[in-house]
Amino acid sequence: MSSAGGRVIAAARRRVPWSLSAAVLGLVIVYYLPYAVLSFHLVLLTSAAGAAIAIMGLNLLFGYTGQISVGHAAFLGLGGYGAGVLVWKYHWYYLPAIIVSVVLAFVVGLAVSAPALRLRGLYLALVTLAVGAIFPGLLRRFADLTNGDNGIFNLQWQPPAWAGLYGLEGQQIWGFWISGGCLVIAGLLVHNMVRSRIGRSLLAVRDHEIAAAAAGIRISTVKALTFAVAGALGALGGALMVASIGVISPSQFGLEQSIELLVATVVGGAATLRGSIIGGAVYVYLPYYTSQFVSGPIAGVVFGGAIIVAVFVAPDGLDGLLVRITRLAGRLPPPVGRRPKPPAVRDSALDGREVEPDSGRTPARSTDTQTAAVRS
Numbered sequence: 001m002s003s004a005g006g007r008v009i010a011a012a013r014r015r016v017p018w019s020l021s022a023a024v025l026g027l028v029i030v031y032y033l034p035y036a037v038l039s040f041h042l043v044l045l046t047s048a049a050g051a052a053i054a055i056m057g058l059n060l061l062f063g064y065t066g067q068i069s070v071g072h073a074a075f076l077g078l079g080g081y082g083a084g085v086l087v088w089k090y091h092w093y094y095l096p097a098i099i100v101s102v103v104l105a106f107v108v109g110l111a112v113s114a115p116a117l118r119l120r121g122l123y124l125a126l127v128t129l130a131v132g133a134i135f136p137g138l139l140r141r142f143a144d145l146t147n148g149d150n151g152i153f154n155l156q157w158q159p160p161a162w163a164g165l166y167g168l169e170g171q172q173i174w175g176f177w178i179s180g181g182c183l184v185i186a187g188l189l190v191h192n193m194v195r196s197r198i199g200r201s202l203l204a205v206r207d208h209e210i211a212a213a214a215a216g217i218r219i220s221t222v223k224a225l226t227f228a229v230a231g232a233l234g235a236l237g238g239a240l241m242v243a244s245i246g247v248i249s250p251s252q253f254g255l256e257q258s259i260e261l262l263v264a265t266v267v268g269g270a271a272t273l274r275g276s277i278i279g280g281a282v283y284v285y286l287p288y289y290t291s292q293f294v295s296g297p298i299a300g301v302v303f304g305g306a307i308i309v310a311v312f313v314a315p316d317g318l319d320g321l322l323v324r325i326t327r328l329a330g331r332l333p334p335p336v337g338r339r340p341k342p343p344a345v346r347d348s349a350l351d352g353r354e355v356e357p358d359s360g361r362t363p364a365r366s367t368d369t370q371t372a373a374v375r376s
Helices: 003-015 018-035 039-064 073-088 094-116 122-141 167-194 197-207 209-214 219-245 255-268 273-293 297-313 317-331 367-375
Strands: none
Touching: 018 167, 039 073, 039 167, 039 197, 039 219, 039 255, 039 273, 073 094, 073 122, 073 219, 073 255, 094 122, 094 219, 122 255, 167 197, 167 219, 167 273, 197 209, 197 219, 209 219, 255 273, 255 297, 255 317, 273 297, 273 317
16 A cells, blocks of 8 residues: 555544444444344344443443442333333324433433432442332332333334335334444443543542542532433433333333343443443343243353353453453464564664664664764
8 A cells, every 4th residue: 555545544544533433333233234133133132232221321320430320220111111101101203202211311310319419339329229129119109100010012113114114024123223323322422421521520530539529520510410321321221122122011120120230231341331232232141041041040040150150250341351352362473374574673872773683784874973983
């Protein structure tokens, strides 16, 4: 490649951030992936995309800010039931119903953040635990609105006519397009957020609140904003997961689901965007595959054992394990038959000029260098 072509590519890389390029690539994958997998696996991938969005919010709260939430499934239920009730009872279209539920969860997140302004650690975990325990009871209490334990059915996406998608397969493809697109957009927004001044404030609050306050960071504002954004992302993920399976009931958003979300966040990798995506896959696929080998109470034992093994093997999460493997692979010797070219050696006595490693010879001295040597 010519030097001019290299300069053009380098200039394009400076103008287009790699995160935007990754987002475009992600949208392309989302568009073509439904045509490469079976319909059943497409439903699982749609649920995994929704779970990954919810775990992104929990990761902002837990991984970046250091606030433990043991009742995060309540936000998923708020998004799922907020959109489901509007579609089922008031005949809304699904997309505006999801937008309303996300805004509602943002407001509720601000309200829940009030105890977090004065509590931390175990005490904050107990407050969020109480929120997660109360939420299923509230759904059963207002059975006239939520249909109680009977649940709500037939909540699948209805693709528009211009999409050219029909039947059950068309609903599944459209649902994956929406969920995958939301995952890409949410990932881009979260990436820009954690790389900005807001993200540095989150890390400062997590590492040392007193030092962060002394640096001029408003601790209460940071915590309230994080809880609100985490609640909104959780509601978005919950609504998308409900749309992928078409059924919603109070048992889907209990304390067990909250703990599984927190475990998936840790196993995937805290404070990493890739870890959130891996955690979404763990949240959906690990229970499914463990139930394929065993059934009944033993399935829970196998699931717990798999989590324990994952934590011991990858204490920094599966994302950290992949990073270590990648770094180790970079240190391996080259394949047989490929001899690497030794790097050029610089010598201060030669005014920074390169030594040719193969011949051991050095380029001839310039006229100025030779004149200086004679004078000395």
